[in-house]
Amino acid sequence: MLDVRGLKKVYEGSGRRVEAVRDLTFTVDAGELVCLVGPSGCGKTTLLKCMGGLLTPTSGEVLLGGRPVSGPPPGMAFVFQEYGRSLFPWMRVRDNVELPLKQKKLSPSRRRELVADALESVGLTDAAGAYPWQLSGGMQQRVAIARALAYEPDVLLMDEPFAAVDAQTRADLEDLVRGLWQQRGITILFVTHDIDEAVYLGERVLILSTSPTVVQEQLKVDLPAERDQLHTRVAPRFAELRTHVYEQIQAAKRGKAADLEDVKDMKADAPPTH
Amino acid sequence: MLDVRGLKKVYEGSGRRVEAVRDLTFTVDAGELVCLVGPSGCGKTTLLKCMGGLLTPTSGEVLLGGRPVSGPPPGMAFVFQEYGRSLFPWMRVRDNVELPLKQKKLSPSRRRELVADALESVGLTDAAGAYPWQLSGGMQQRVAIARALAYEPDVLLMDEPFAAVDAQTRADLEDLVRGLWQQRGITILFVTHDIDEAVYLGERVLILSTSPTVVQEQLKVDLPAERDQLHTRVAPRFAELRTHVYEQIQAAKRGKAADLEDVKDMKADAPPTH
Amino acid sequence: MKNLALRLFFVLALPLILVIAWWFASDSSTDVYWPPLHTILTTFPDVWTGERLSDDVLPSLLRLLAGYTAAAVVGVALGTVIGSYRRVRAVCEPVLEFLRAVPPPVLVPVIMLFAGIGDTMKIAVIASGCVWPILLNTVEGVRAVDSVMSETARSYGITGSARLRHVVLRSASPQIFAGLRQALSIGIILMVISEMFAASNGLGFTIVQFQRNFAIPDMWTGILLLGLLGFVLSVLFRLVERQVLGWYHGLRDTSRRSS
Amino acid sequence: MKAETALLGTAGFAGFLVLCEAVPRTGILSEDYFPPVTRIADALVTELGDQAFWTALGDTLTGWALGLAIAVTAGILAGVLIAVTPYLREATASTIEFLRPIPSVALIPLAVLLYGTELQSVLLLVVYASFWQVLIQTLYGVQDVDPVADETARSYGLGTWARVRHVLWPTALPYIMTGVRLAAAVALILAVTAELVIGAPGLGRRIAVAQSSQAVPDMYALVVVTGVLGLLINVGARTVERRALAWHQSVRGEVAV
Amino acid sequence: GSSNSSDSAGDTAADGTTTVKVGIIPILDVAPVYLGQKKGFYKKRGLKLELTPAQGGAAIVPGVLNNEFQFGFSNTTSLLVAQSKKVPVKVVANGVASTAEEGADFMGTTVKKGSPIKSPKQLEGKKVAVNSLNNICDTSIKESVRKDGGDASKLKFVEMPFDQMPAALENDDVDAACTPEPALSTVKEAGGTAIAASFYDVDPNLTVAMYFTSQQYAKQNPELVKKFQEATAESLEYADSHPDEVREIVATYTKIPPTLLEKLTLPHWPAEPNRASIERLAELAKQDGQLKEDPDLDALLP
Ligand SMILES: Nc1ncnc2c1ncn2[C@@H]1O[C@H](COP(=O)(O)OP(=O)(O)OP(=O)(O)O)[C@@H](O)[C@H]1O
Ligand SMILES: Nc1ncnc2c1ncn2[C@@H]1O[C@H](COP(=O)(O)OP(=O)(O)OP(=O)(O)O)[C@@H](O)[C@H]1O
């Protein structure tokens, strides 16, 4: 579904040249939920923006369903890391969520229904009439999520979407995302810093190295498809996986691939569990 | 040191009236490190801004060293949740960090030293010459932290300061903050959504209820003063404490205090461990 | 209630002081060009009531309205295009800057060639002057749309007219309003200038007539009337602005309200 | 990219010239009153060879530059002062709105009365007209300060002056730059208009002479000179702006994709 | 604050010459002072002229009143109005007058080529361009219409500068225009015709414009005023009798194209203002409501 081939991105300007992404090649299958982790500043946002057609790569290409991505493809939703700035301050929450729907040919009643559902699922029904800047950080972030959900996308790119919400809400939203993914079969690419979250959510975890970035490791998450907050997180396999990811990130930060005997077997390219 | 008495804050305007904080009373001793947790939108930011003299409470008052806070007191540093907007886009990273120091009577060489140290401790020495908007989200957040550290404050108010950084960096920064706190004896109020973080860092954890907010519970963290990422986090007491906090937040979200027998003993007002 | 009284005080205090200062400074003036304020004030009702109101003030206002509206439409439309496309900006800017620097009094003959000497000409003159602040501010506002916001819009397929309406114009609106505000007073100035040419009625025309015929107190009442007109229009403008930019003022005020 | 911008700009201008040549040539407008570019160019060449023209140009530029400098300085100072002093904004709002629309042309007799036909007269009119442009833009710009940025500054104990310098000024700068560009053009317009009407020495007076002599191409040649002046002034302002606003979204946006 | 000019009596140099500033309109009418200056008529009386062009009376009258200019040039109607409004102006010399020749005046009421309007009477209900409303142009054109048996109150006047009148006629923006030279010749070039010589219709010797000073200045500097008066009279006489030199000098301070310059009808420059014509003008102005009170001609004229 999503093919990233030899992606390279160099930022230039204002007296600074940064090779953010050096060479990334990987594939996300249709209907897969892939989590992306990596050290701060390694180029996750850059990668996501390139995949979303918001940024032109310096070289390499991104293919969506076999066709190169040159601009934002239809049916794709993006949750930005800078949630505060991605909401329009001149629109009330309701209108912010509704705006992208207006581009789709939907009946007004259907639109309203989608908006109400999305807001409810992130627990913001009460705030529908407020302006974004009247909300707390976490609430703003949930508005951005609601907007993406209401859009009913085929591909969902989320850039640290739960960074500003509390633990309980976070757990609820994680289950919400997994639930939607299972019901609708959408393709999700999910950037997070929370390793537990990556392992809990993903079918596969992609670990990126520090900048200039390459894929440090791809890890199949061989947990059962049915996951829940109480049992999955205490499963021994979960602990193993999260320790492995953590060590890989530490290794990435030290600038080289971890060479840990005890996790070798995890790199096996076993078929996804679902 | 910091006394919050009957604090109440009601937001009014643009057709919305929100009683964000109903009645908060608590004390932070000089040299204490208190973590603040609570559901998203419960008024943590509001509380912090009131304590920092940036917002006038609707009623109640905040005392710093016995004197009411009416504007930002000197010697206080603030790390904003909206880190992106709190950096000045027209200044390079170095200048952003240096700016508050210019208000203090310091020699230029001392200033440069402080800036360099602070940037190094957050791992951003290389980015000193970049503009904030050329940085990744996590890097921006670290710049904001560096700015607060370089300022050498007596009181440090941090609003979800590690939300955008990766797990490894987060751990490093946690140790940095605890280290600074122990060396310099500064008073720290730390808002976080990460319960592990709250328990790991704090001497005391303050749990807030949902909006309209009151103090749900104050929890002494009776872990040894010397903590480290490897051992503290696997200590049985740590697990008990984090579970307790988690349950309290869940209870707060459900709108009532948790009434759990098995954690009753934790509410004991034992003297702080350090 | 108390709030209202305070606001009223702020609105009136400084003007009152100035008027009183003027009153006493000019009280014993014998200079023809500097008549005492009380002479001016007693002349005022004689001059600006009855027929003058409908024959001179009203046509002027209508022309102003037409010219201003035209300038607003053209300025915002053109400004959006120029602001959105770097190449268009590069092509148009020199010509626009050239035209902008031509003083309206010498531009008037050229406009007259195209638009005759009737109201069309005057409206064109007003529009040709008002358009610049609106255009420039729109260009700058459109150029400064926050990158994250425009990326958001792009990624959700909000393009074309929806993007224009919901994102670009709204985001640029604070700056567009700065331009509209500027244009309002320039419009009044150009209303006067346009009525200095080929006119036979209008506020500007009347004032110039007074000046030429040495009816100096009458001329002063005209200047006062222009000031009053500007003031009233700006109050109206502020009402509209408060409405349209409500979100913006709310957003910007949050921190200030507390300090 | 700079070269491309210059090239596109030249192309645009050339198109404009061709249009101006074509309109009278094809008889849409009478050649007598709207002479084709080539005839204006002829007249322009004659003008350029005239010593008196250069003196006039110098006079106009002096009036313009002095007036603009005064207006910009005063406008910015007043704008910032009004913005940072509590209540001052409310207290002055009505007076500003009252004085602003009073047309500078209506002040001509006043100017002549006060200063005769000397430079000061021109200055009075120029300053009066362009001051408001800068002031209003400054007021709007100051209002645009991001609350989070301002809170940051306050929380770090930045005093009023430091906040003005480090937060308010950079935020307002894009607005002020627009204001200065507007004011530069308005100042030029008023310098020329004042000379035209009052008869103070300068390009405006030459235009008046050409007008009353029915020397149409000469008049247009002089108008072209004022236009070109405006053009050059804008190029200058743009250059300053690019340097001063390298961080700003509007300038940044051109560097990226 | 009215008189803050430093040169309140003009600058007197070491050699005894006094520099006086004269506010003029850079048109054909003021050729005599330029000529007189060139010929040394002023110099020999110890005067040095500094001729400052201005757009019109709006700037010149206040300039003279605050002593920025010591003398100014203004049309007769404006001076009459000023005097009746108690503006302290004082005429010192004649300016320019109608040519007293039927059909060859320097001002004509013109229509464009092929216009159906052939006589002033036909102007009824038509639009006529004048440089300044309620001034000498409309007064005299109304008089032309009345003399032709028409109803002068039915004219519609529109204000525009002289130089734009030819274009306005051409574009049918107006039906007729009050055109003095060089606009008159420009219109004729384009095939237009003069249907009346309106200044002539008021009085064949109509004093169209005059030089004036402020009463205060006249009182304080009688000597200087007298010298200016004499020198101007001499210049006027000289100009009247040397048309070729006039055309030459006009080319120096205006931009009238040489081809046009040849064809200009020069006005008449008598040495003295014609009091009878001024009285007639005042009478008409009062009749048309431009003057509310009778001007005190004794106080105004020298
Ligand atoms: N607009 C830009 N101009 C220049 N450099 C940039 C720009 N945006 C990002 N970079 C650089 O590219 C690198 C990768 O940034 P990116 O935002 O993709 O990181 P990230 O993985 O999303 O980090 P984080 O987890 O902190 O959000 C960083 O070094 C950053 O400095
Ligand atoms: N400027 C404002 N105007 C109106 N209401 C506001 C404003 N700022 C905050 N609120 C409201 O006050 C309540 C508390 O907000 P606050 O930002 O303090 O929450 P928080 O605890 O920091 O949440 P989070 O963890 O999501 O950041 C929210 O309901 C929010 O909608």
Ligand SMILES: [Mg+2]
């Ligand atoms: Mg990122």
Ligand SMILES: [Mg+2]
């Ligand atoms: Mg918050």
